[in-house]
Amino acid sequence: MLVWQVIMNLEETLQYHHIDVSSLSLPEYQRGGKEHPICLLRVPVTQILAQWEVLRGLVSETGYWPVIGWDRFKQPLWEEEMVQTILEAGLYIDIQQWLKQEGIHTRIDEEGVRKRADVPPAPFDFRLPYGRFPYTLPSLVPIALVPTTHFWEVPAYLPVQGNEWDPSNAVQVAMMKYWNERWGAELVAMAPSTVEMRVLQPPTTWEDAFLLAKEQYIYAPDVVDQWLRGNFATLVKTLLNGHVWLFWWD
Template sequence: MSERHPAEGLLADLGITPVDGRGLGPVWAFHAQAGELVPLWRRLRDAHDRSGLWPILIGPDYERFTESFEMSVDQDTAPQVARGLAMDVDAGLAELKGNLLSWTGDPTSRPPRGSVDGGEPPDGERFYLAKKAGWIALVRADAGHLVPGLLDWDGAANHEVEPALHVAVLKQWHERFGAELVGLGRDVIELRVPHPPTDPAEILAVAEQQYWYCPDVVDQGVGTLDGLMAVQVPARSWYFWWD
């Protein structure tokens, strides 16, 4: 008989009956309906202090998600975690900025500025990976911002964002705004942000950080840095997607 994963014990303690539970290396996941995903995430997050298991929404395609991570890492030895915790966020984002500007050839066009067409932050928290029935995964981690490094997640590799930089950026946003990892899809990261910035100068600075970290959220999303400042940065949930 195979040994029961700690996630199974946690779900039993919480009275949660998993559907189609699957274990894969350090990750154990189960399926849930769209309306259940965020409430289940909250219950599992509230249990993290005693369980040591961090919940993440991974979307409807379990197999595709598993293509994005390394399955045999351990928190005590994960090199991307160690590098991320020691990394200078500003230096890491400056490198991404330099790479992007070298590709475009026109530094005056980035980040794009312009008017905002009626955009405003959504009420409450909204998560793209909770729109459809999907999977909740549990990963042994001391904090959510460590998970991309623990899994050696490569969902932003086409923009040369290494897992260590995800760790560094998410840790800084956690310390500044309480941001916590909710969703980690094949190429998506979603955060809940209890205390988003409110000062206009800080909103601008964070929007610029978010743009160099994930230009697609503007270039294929809200369209301008001003849109990002109006719609996402002051919101209580942040969404990043790398095409």
């Protein structure tokens, strides 16, 4: 199907559900090629999360997963991996083995963390939807519409890896798929070196929250080391019954 036909079909579906498509655009750079175009909407900041919910509810109908915060479309680096290559690598990764290998030098004093169980949590809330975006007016927020019904494939289209020491885009695919299967996590917002997810079935026991916090610390240590000032116990309490996860790499 030609790109213009894809866009027309998407427009018709969105309009049928009373979504304003006046800002719908087709970025010049398409990592997935013309057969799988990424589209872009710009939505008033006051409506952003409600609009995301509507678009999320239409994924099975549109075939597009909405991602808040991405408007940095640019030509890829030389010899950049293709979408299918990243997806194949991500689905091949044994994420438990990756966590074990990456966590070799991670030492957490569980007894010490338990002693700080009375530390008040710092409930996470979405931050990226209310930030400033380089190619979007301050009153608006971009939503990228990515041509997949499986959100864990999004890092193959919108590369989240910002530095060579960040988890690779293939690892991002594997980790998001794993957490979706385990906790019902879903991608809401993303930008280079930043991921924000909502969680439908968060951990309800200290033990599960502690194990999850270890995984998240291995995956994105800057959340604890910088944001929470090294307080691992706060992360555990935040994840316990918490419905928002934030990740950030400096």
